[in-house]
Amino acid sequence: MKHTWGWAWCALVAFAAQAGEARFTEVRYRGDDGGPVPTAAQYRNPILAGFYPDPSVVRAGDDFYLVNSSFGYFPGLPVFHSRNLVDWRQVGNAIDRPGQVDLGQHELTRGLFAASISEHAGTFYITNTCFYCDRGNFVITARDPAGPWSDPHWLGFEGIDPSLFFDRDGSAWVVNNGLPEGKLRYDGHRAIWLQQLDLATMTMVGPRKVLVDAGADPASHPEHVEGPHLFRRGDYYYLTAAEGGTGEQHAQMVYRSRAIFGPYEAWHDNPTLTQRDLDPARPDPVTSAGHAQFVELKDGSWWAVFLATRPYEGNHYNIGRETFLLPVRWEDDWPRILPHGERVPAIAQRPALPRATDVPPMSGPMAWRESFAGKHLPPAWVSVNAPRTRWFGTGRGGLWIAPSATPLGEFAGGQPSYLGHRLQHHHADLEATVEARGLQAGEHAGLAVLQNESHFYALALAREAAHTTLALWRRASADEPAPGVAIASVALPQGVTSARLRFKLQGAAMRAEYAVAGNGWQVLADNLDARLLSTQTASGFIGATFGPYAWRDGGDDGTD
Missing domain, CATH: 2.60.120.200 (Jelly Rolls)
Structure with missing residues (x-):
């Protein structure tokens, strides 16, 4: 079901007694940033052009669903559907009722930060942080990703970027960015925490433990380890998290452990994705790549969605952080999104999934x-x-x-x-x-x-x-x-x-x-x-x- 704002979209009542009114009969848009043209076997990056940052993706059977940050805009947390990871259609917004979350009257850069979408036993979950809201982190649920989504269940822990992981036994776990144990060693010092979520009561239970303190190389004082996600493959739990801030030093790190509480080993060849090691004077740069999430296809192949930016001059970009897609290659049971020194490609080979012919483009002309x-x-x-x-x-x-x-x-x-x-x-x-x-x-x-x-x-x-x-x-x-x-x-x-x-x-x-x-x-x-x-x-x-x-x-x- 396609869900809308409710009363906010209803026919307008007369304003004559209170104020004048303006009528807009149409809005038109035309955009084309050029670049290489993909063949029928290729797709174009980004897959979601414009202000669609912090992507999170989940597969449910033959369907993929993706959610992005929306900050102070309403409705919030846009939800997209695809059958092939490339062609996406927005089916709703997870926060589409004024009473769900009180965004207050704050700056647009506050509000709904990085969301994470997951699915278990036919129910979809989105975990999120309302930044500068009184109650912080929450989870909402829906049987249909198009909505309606539930009112928030507030989770009560400190930090941002919660992500919900379901283990093979059905247990639910939340990882998130938070302050480290003890004193901060430097301004950007953060940690990744793990705790179990009781689905019956939607409350956090059991011990709360730090999985990663500071980042992949703590001695280098990495900035703002954040955006964590957990998944399993074979005998390992994999933890992936960004660090370096969300700007040009952004990078994606990978850790693994045979036990959910760790200890987690950082990959010796981290980062699995970054563009910070490239010549800043390169033409048509893609920068700030990171905040990735992995997804496994039915055929056993793996892909990653992530954010990146396309500056037109220096570090100027008006369209915000966008959603990109790349395949994942496994090396000695470690996932690599992009080899060191390689550029995020503008076009790449499509996943082995059916093309969509009736979806309006979300990228390219x-x-x-x-x-x-x-x-x-x-x-x-x-x-x-x-x-x-x-x-x-x-x-x-x-x-x-x-x-x-x-x-x-x-x-x-x-x-x-x-x-x-x-x-x-x-x-x-x-x-x-x-x-x-x-x-x-x-x-x-x-x-x-x-x-x-x-x-x-x-x-x-x-x-x-x-x-x-x-x-x-x-x-x-x-x-x-x-x-x-x-x-x-x-x-x-x-x-x-x-x-x-x-x-x-x-x-x-x-x-x-x-x-x-x-x-x-x-x-x-x-x-x-x-x-x-x-x-x-x-x-x-x-x-x-x-x-x-x-x-x-x-x-x-x-x-x-």
Whole structure:
């Protein structure tokens, strides 16, 4: 069953008594980053382009399911289905009800961190951390990965990145990153812990023990050992965990033991995956590879999903950390994802599984159009934190949004009226058609491209007494007041209240354009710095999103 947000996607109630409204009749997207074209026997990396970090995968019979981090966006924890590990379709979001997890009113880089999906006896489990939430780590369950998922069972232990492992006897075990026993020896000193989970009570039981202290080579003071997963093959338990931080020093390590509590031996040829040993000046780099999870196919072959990034200049990438796939080769009962010094390939040989012909692409060249004609938005659309009132809806000739008194960049008192879709290319056209006739004085509506609350651009219409104005807004630091600064504007022709708005991204450069009354595109602002949308500039862990946005200049519009 395809699960949606529930009430949050219902038809919009009238806003006339409280505020104006903006109508968006369509959003269009076209992206193409070039690169080699795969043959019918090959696939393209990444398999999920754009802001889909921290992948976790599980096989259930002939089906594969994958979940990613979502941080402060709602709905959270996108869930994908595939029959071949390459072609993926989003079937839902594990956190899709405002009451499941209280994301609060925090920065977007907080919230739902690395999730892990597993399956046992027909039930699916996702373990996760709500970072900066009061209760931390939790597990949710579902009979169908498309949802609905249960409310959280809070687990009560310290740390992040929990992963649930089912042993051959059916016992359930949770590994996670946490503080080490005793004193920290250095700032990034962390440990990997193991404890049993009682499935009947969904509580942690028995001893809690450190499996790895610091990392594969403790004497080198490795940074932030994290993202652990356990699995079994033959006589060994295998523990895999990332270290080096989630940036360019990211690497994946492997350990093994004949007993679940260890001791665990680190592979002498670690890391099993990294790109940190390559020339930083190489063309078309893939960087920051790590946070991997292994999965065994029915034919006995093994594969790994992992995150990596594709910078377009230096360490600038606007699309966030993405999901990649590579085969695993076993060497003396150790799993190797990629030999030392080798680059993550842009194309590789497909798994020996049937191709999918009806799945829209999630990587490579793509183009799509959303007209908002259905009762619900597709599961890829997200808001900043969870809605608390009905400020948007579909089904009346498009998407209708009530402008919020809380613009992007503010937290206190309300929620921005913004619906985003993940940006999936560095070379892309982002387009929206907006009707501003329903706006009231002081209200704005248009298209935003958002890295985080302090770094974004927005093209927005505003109704004035004699005409409609189009302005380009930019926020380039937390020191600038929300909603940012209007850096370009134009008065539209008399009587015109609607426009097509477009951002054209070309790596580090961006252009803002508009078209009215059936005329061609006109440039409002050129040579904009798209690096403002990168994590290198804005900091944090997320990738850019884009979509409809509306706000009003102060006051109380009832949507907060």
